[in-house]
Amino acid sequence: MRLLVCGGAGFIGSTFVRLRVRDHGDDVTVLDKLTYAGRRENLQDVESDIRFVHGAIEDPVAVADAIGDAEAIVNFAAETHVDRSISGPEEFIVTNMQGTHVLLEAARERGLRYLQVSTDEVYGSIEEGSFTESSPLAPSSPYSATKTGADLLVSSYFHTYGLETLICRGSNNYGPHQYPEKLIPLMILNALAGDHLPVYGDGRNVRNWLFVEDFGRGIGHALAHGVPGEVYNCGGPDECDNLTVVRKIIELTGRDESLIEFVTDRPGHDRRYSLSSAKLEALGWRAQVRFEDGLARTVDWYRENDWWWEPIRSGAYREYYERHYGRALNA
Numbered sequence: 001m002r003l004l005v006c007g008g009a010g011f012i013g014s015t016f017v018r019l020r021v022r023d024h025g026d027d028v029t030v031l032d033k034l035t036y037a038g039r040r041e042n043l044q045d046v047e048s049d050i051r052f053v054h055g056a057i058e059d060p061v062a063v064a065d066a067i068g069d070a071e072a073i074v075n076f077a078a079e080t081h082v083d084r085s086i087s088g089p090e091e092f093i094v095t096n097m098q099g100t101h102v103l104l105e106a107a108r109e110r111g112l113r114y115l116q117v118s119t120d121e122v123y124g125s126i127e128e129g130s131f132t133e134s135s136p137l138a139p140s141s142p143y144s145a146t147k148t149g150a151d152l153l154v155s156s157y158f159h160t161y162g163l164e165t166l167i168c169r170g171s172n173n174y175g176p177h178q179y180p181e182k183l184i185p186l187m188i189l190n191a192l193a194g195d196h197l198p199v200y201g202d203g204r205n206v207r208n209w210l211f212v213e214d215f216g217r218g219i220g221h222a223l224a225h226g227v228p229g230e231v232y233n234c235g236g237p238d239e240c241d242n243l244t245v246v247r248k249i250i251e252l253t254g255r256d257e258s259l260i261e262f263v264t265d266r267p268g269h270d271r272r273y274s275l276s277s278a279k280l281e282a283l284g285w286r287a288q289v290r291f292e293d294g295l296a297r298t299v300d301w302y303r304e305n306d307w308w309w310e311p312i313r314s315g316a317y318r319e320y321y322e323r324h325y326g327r328a329l330n331a
């Protein structure tokens, strides 16, 4: 298949590109703005198999240049960090909403299939049970609100213009190449360096953890077998609260619990996310990686790939970290 993958230099997008090139022999063009979260290094091992275009999805000229003879667009491009959306929502509106609109127009002009990568955060928090695709949308942060707005716009292009759209909503991803502002890589790198481990609130926020390759396969599955106009949830096989995740990382890195430090909770922090993936499973997808195994693989990857994270921990991320947590990282 000929694919335009937007945001393909990020964590999940680059994993998806790797899976498509290696397992499916797809012809892939990546369009990416290379924000702080997007890195050519993430595509290093498939660089010679793909075409890379440096540009923004909200720029119709860049999109027209990248699109070539693609048969489908898969959109990962987004501002993705909830904390950053609280301190500065503007970028989230431009990329997540305006950018999605530009891509939808490009798909409509050319009659392309369009898959929007979305998140369980559009449903908000759930005390018990799991969200299905027909659960009400109740986002609580500027990040999840802009992802929800984009999803609604995507659905409107199916209903209004008959565009072949699909939406695939993933639960919390983890795995190699994830930028270290997110919980799991943050805790792994801090633990490896012997730094404090900042846990929000009481640490009892529950997430439905999904190994990134399972999400990549789920998105590919929805793209190939999904019914146009439909939404597919793609959740991980295991739920775990943040404090338990941190304790598992402490064990895997040989540290002790004295590194844990409880910090002021994030405003509006959702308590629990949980997805039912029955609809995507009915199409034949299954999560293959249990949390214990995926977490051990992820810790090993960060331990063995300091070439990847050292430039991040010594650059602008240090300033972001100090501003956000009020203390410096170990050098």
Ligand SMILES: NC(=O)c1ccc[n+]([C@@H]2O[C@H](COP(=O)([O-])OP(=O)(O)OC[C@H]3O[C@@H](n4cnc5c(N)ncnc54)[C@H](O)[C@@H]3O)[C@@H](O)[C@H]2O)c1
Binding pocket: 006, 007, 008, 009, 010, 011, 012, 013, 031, 032, 033, 034, 035, 036, 037, 038, 039, 055, 056, 057, 058, 075, 076, 077, 078, 079, 080, 081, 094, 095, 099, 117, 118, 119, 120, 147, 169, 170, 171, 172, 173, 174, 179
């Ligand atoms: N990380 C998760 O747990 C998770 C879970 C479910 C869904 N998602 C969704 O999956 C997608 C990818 O998430 P991720 O964790 O890989 O994010 P990421 O932050 O690692 O990567 C985002 C990528 O998008 C690029 N980008 C940002 N703005 C752009 C723009 N205006 N134009 C072009 N490229 C731009 C960045 O350079 C980067 O390469 C997002 O849409 C996110 O909402 C993430």
